[in-house]
Amino acid sequence: MSRRDTSVTVNDTTLRDGEQSAGVAFSAEEKVSMVRLFDALGVPELEVGIPVMGDEERDAIRAMAAVRGGCRLMIWSRMTAADLALCAGLGVQAVDLSIPVSDIHLRHKLGRTREWALKTIETLVPRAVDMGLAVCVGAEDASRADPAFLDRVVETAEKAGAARLRYADTVGVLEPFRARDAFARMRGASDLELEIHAHNDLGLATANTLAAVMGGADHVNTTVHGLGERAGNAPFEEVVMALRHLYGRETGIDLRNFKSLSDVVAAASGRAVGWHKSLVGEGAFTHEAGIHVDGLLKDPLTYQGVDPAEMGRSHQLVLGKHSGSRAVVKAYGDMGVALTPREAEQILSHIRRHATAHKRAPDPGELLNFFKVVHPHV
DSSP states (O other), X not given: OOHHHHBOEXXXXXXXXXXXXXXXXXXXXXXXXXXXXXXXXXXOEEEOOOGGGOHHHHHHHHHHHHTOTTOEEEEEEESSHHHHXXXXXXXXXXXXXXXXXXXXXXXXXXXXXXXXXXXXXXXHHHHHHHTTOEEEEEEETGGGSOHHHHHHHHHHHHHHTOSEEEEEETTSOOOHHHHHHHHHHHHHHOOSEEEEEEBOTTSOHHHHHHHHHHHTOOEEEEBGGGOOSTTOBOBHXXXXXXXXXXXXXXXXXXXXGHHHHHHHHHHHHTOOOOTTOTTTSTTTTEEOOHHHHHHHHHOGGGGOSSOXXXXXXXXXXXXXXXXXXXXXXXXXXXXXOOOOHHHHHHXXXXXXXXXXXXXXXXXXXXXXXXXXXXXXXX
């Protein structure tokens, strides 16, 4: 079985597309810190900036290149001669040369034709290769392109010397069945590396990314927490864990220390992680319901689809309206207080009233007060 059949390369674009979230701006120091943290997790590729944005951006790219460790760095550029010229001397290994491939973008955004797009690929890809850069042709708005024309784009990119084609679902209108079919079609016609760049406008970015891999994609774009324009991109942590657990596809990434990167990205972006965010949010491995807690205490596999230790986390049991008496006995036992079954049931009524009134779990001091109420002579 070939490498393409068993592994997937993550190209994380938090430092490029993630930063394109409205109102987000990373400092050079924050970017350098993130590169080091990505590298420590074993992330193989990072897309780190847009050279045409100016001297400060290019200086930040050089600073990231200086600390990249084992990460391969890619920059993003429009497929124009002027933009490409600014990609030289930055210490990176690859460039994504982006060009629209849908008629709506070619005609209405650029006033150009399909033939112009193909000619531009033929002209500029070899120029970038001559600069010593591995080239990814970024097919902007590929999910709305004519499939027959996209076939020509793939063929032209490969002949011009590109190493990869990025299929961009620029406005997030792809769905998983079409994603798999599109990549199966491209994989059947080309030996190029194929990459999926999924946006989350309809909440399908992770699903589309997985489907693309099933169709033949061997590279995936992600961002930490799904950061990105509008509704964001495919979340890094979701894609890595879903590939592993659902398909046995490894990325070489170890997420046990992911929290350090997660905290830095949340702080630098000013975008807090939602309580219910999968894998990362405070509630992701938090349990209250009595039937769940009872099952977890007997055997974690009863209500565990993913071991939180893979994310450097653990299950958290909280007491609330839906708790059962076994959870109460466990919580008090952890505080050094042994309860009888009758005492647990009595205290549970206090816990439920507290949760309804205060909309949160009781803290240890409040739990001790409940114990004193039902056991006043202690």
